[in-house]
Amino acid sequence: MTVPRVLAVAGTDPTGGAGLQADLKAIAAHDGYGMGVVTALVAQNTHGVRSVHVPDVAFLREQLDAVSDDVVIDAVKIGMLGTADVVRTVTDWLREHRPPVVVVDPVMVATSGDRLLDEDAAAAMGTLFALADLVTPNRAELAVLAELAGAPSRAPLSSLDAARLVASTWDVLVLAKGGHDEGPTADDVLVSPSGSVRRFTAPRVTTTNTHGTGCSLSSAIATLAARHGDWELAVGVAKPWLTAALQGADGLQVGSGNGPIDHGAVIRAALPVVPTTDVWWDDVGSLLRSTIECGFLVGLRDGTLDADVFAGYLAQDVHYLRAYERHLAGLAASAAGGRGPAAAGTAGAAAAGAGRGPAAAAFWAAASEGCAAEARDLHHRRLAGTHADDPVHPTCAEYLAHLQRAADSGSAAVLAAAVLPCFRVYARVGAQIGTAPDGHPFADWIAAYGDAGFAASSAEATRLVEEMAAAATPAERGRMARAFRRSTEWELAFFEMPLAVPGAGAGAGVIAAEASLLR
Ligand SMILES: Nc1ncnc2c1ncn2[C@@H]1O[C@H](COP(=O)(O)OP(=O)(O)O)[C@@H](O)[C@H]1O
Ligand SMILES: Cc1ncc(COP(=O)(O)O)c(N)n1
Known part of the structure; x- marks a missing residue:
């Protein structure tokens, strides 16, 4: 079995908790070979986003081509896209170079509340979803996507119905994440285009250090799907890993705001202690x-x-x-x-x-x-x-x-x-x-x-x-x-x-x- 070659197409987080930096850590934590194409340079830390710089899309295309001209890509995870132009550039590239595994984390708003996707860009996301295998929205993102899929905004659908609508509209698997819900468990629901459902449940971790959970989960799933060839296995393995990373988050002591999760928690526990x-x-x-x-x-x-x-x-x-x-x-x-x-x-x-x-x-x-x-x-x-x-x-x-x-x-x-x-x-x-x-x-x-x-x-x-x-x-x-x-x-x-x-x-x-x- 070869090491899955996983490309993350994402924005950056210089504090290493979210975005591309988190993607690469999550890929490495699942024994994948991580690669990264930058969509946006984000000046952010554990308190929030200070500013965003989106480089010219021609340059984005050059980055994407530099990878696909040379490397066989087993999986791609797409995170923050920022603008409609970026969404279109990535979609065009994906149409020509679609790897066997495509996961889209429809990043719209950071945990801190800062917008990471222009409003008009959301409208362009549909074409991208149609090329994806799995989309991983959180509650707020799911509501936006359901509306995009034609759900009436006046009478919002239940999360499950919203996920079913999104899945059938773009013929894609939807992992509707429940991190922002309340209750003793954090449940994510995997919904297929035909409407079948599998629930993944985990104990809710009491911590404010949840920066990068969504990025890390989607990258982990992409890597595991490339290895196991099965989405339920991929989510089933990634979910407890993420819970362990959340359990280790308070021990990291990175930043004074909403700190990052501990990507190394599971691996560290397995490492021998060398005196x-x-x-x-x-x-x-x-x-x-x-x-x-x-x-x-x-x-x-x-x-x-x-x-x-x-x-x-x-x-x-x-x-x-x-x-x-x-x-x-x-x-x-x-x-x-x-x-x-x-x-x-x-x-x-x-x-x-x-x-x-x-x-x-x-x-x-x-x-x-x-x-x-x-x-x-x-x-x-x-x-x-x-x-x-x-x-x-x-x-x-x-x-x-x-x-x-x-x-x-x-x-x-x-x-x-x-x-x-x-x-x-x-x-x-x-x-x-x-x-x-x-x-x-x-x-x-x-x-x-x-x-x-x-x-x-x-x-x-x-x-x-x-x-x-x-x-x-x-x-x-x-x-x-x-x-x-x-x-x-x-x-x-x-x-x-x-x-x-x-x-x-x-x-x-x-x-x-x-x-x-x-x-
Ligand atoms: N406090 C928590 N305890 C356990 N799991 C959590 C917690 N917060 C988030 N998660 C899990 O983290 C993943 C990301 O979910 P969520 O926070 O909803 O997405 P996002 O990071 O995109 O906003 C999901 O698997 C969710 O269930
Ligand atoms: C570049 C980038 N991509 C995504 C997120 C969202 O991550 P989270 O919602 O888990 O803080 C982020 N803060 N920065």
Whole structure:
């Protein structure tokens, strides 16, 4: 089954709730390929229409031809037409290029009460309807069309009779929409030219955010009719989708008038929630591969690494862990509500309470203590001798300067993101190396990082950072993302450091990029 190619011929709404913009969203929401020809440029928002500019109809025809000369059109939805000239131009084009599905939403008046169709244009609509499969008037539009079809204006017909008259006059299906009725349900009635009726009912949603309901419904129906080849199925699927879009409307917060419906409501509910920290982790995928493949870790895993090189690495690791331990203690203090890095500022994720509280504080404190123990035990045992007094290597110093900047940023969330790669990269390296066979020269180091407890700590640190990211402002979340990425780059540089040719500048790329951090 191919994706239906659906053309919307409509006016615009720069706030994206109605008109062509809504049509394209509704088409996309039903897995159609949306195209758009503009009939009128409308300066409008959720409060109403400010002005309408109808471009020359010759240009409208050029737009229509540009599409039909090139693309097979499976369905067309026609919305706001504005003037009689526009109605005639679209009708002429349709006569020559009629696609299998034609839906006309006879837009006359916006929800706001503004006129969107000249009075003389309404009279020209009949010829267009005769080329359509389905017409979708609301109550007021139905009354105008019934009059056009010859109904007496003195004694108005019932909606059903009006719909039957319109349907038989132009040999077209009519979906008489009941959005403006009152009562617990919003019922639309599909009437055929022979007078048969099918009612589509939905609970009435209590909201003033109904901007674009008619546009969206007709575009959804056009797309679904192109796919299913059946009008009852098309309306039956579109109607609950529209109800869900209305139910989501208040959550959108677009504009202060009659806001738009939420075209994405149904799709969003079906989308998997991707944790922010997973997005960051995927972003550093190539860095992780380079880390795992770097000469130092390959030598460590297969046991060929020079013991002295390893001792040099551990000397730097001790320098690193001493500072890292302080930063973890800072996070513990901040989570407990004391004077940590977040205490400086009241805004941001930490202020919102995310990633805070006694459990978070206990976690960071335990991690800090674990770090101190690690530095003492493993490292001191191995370091006895040659490298105990090694000065801090520039790569190590730069990594630590990066962590310090994160600590000084005033955001515990940024610092937590900056310390996270040390957990995650080591846990990943540990899992990748697996367990060392008996007698492996680096068995103790491998056991420490492959430890299940360490993997659990990494997962808990990730969970806390995730909480902080969820509560952060977008700007702060961006600073967290950059802090995380930069730390992951420094992790790679740190592993490359022991085998780097002196002066070759391990981590030079990171140092250059560092300038942009935490802006
Ligand atoms: N408050 C509501 N709750 C549920 N459905 C509604 C509500 N308002 C409108 N609808 C539905 O939205 C669609 C558009 O209807 P309507 O508002 O009558 O047309 P228009 O947007 O062209 O004025 C119809 O399916 C109608 O039943
Ligand atoms: C360009 C354009 N087309 C149609 C409507 C009607 O939409 P609604 O009646 O749902 O507000 C609109 N406001 N603007």
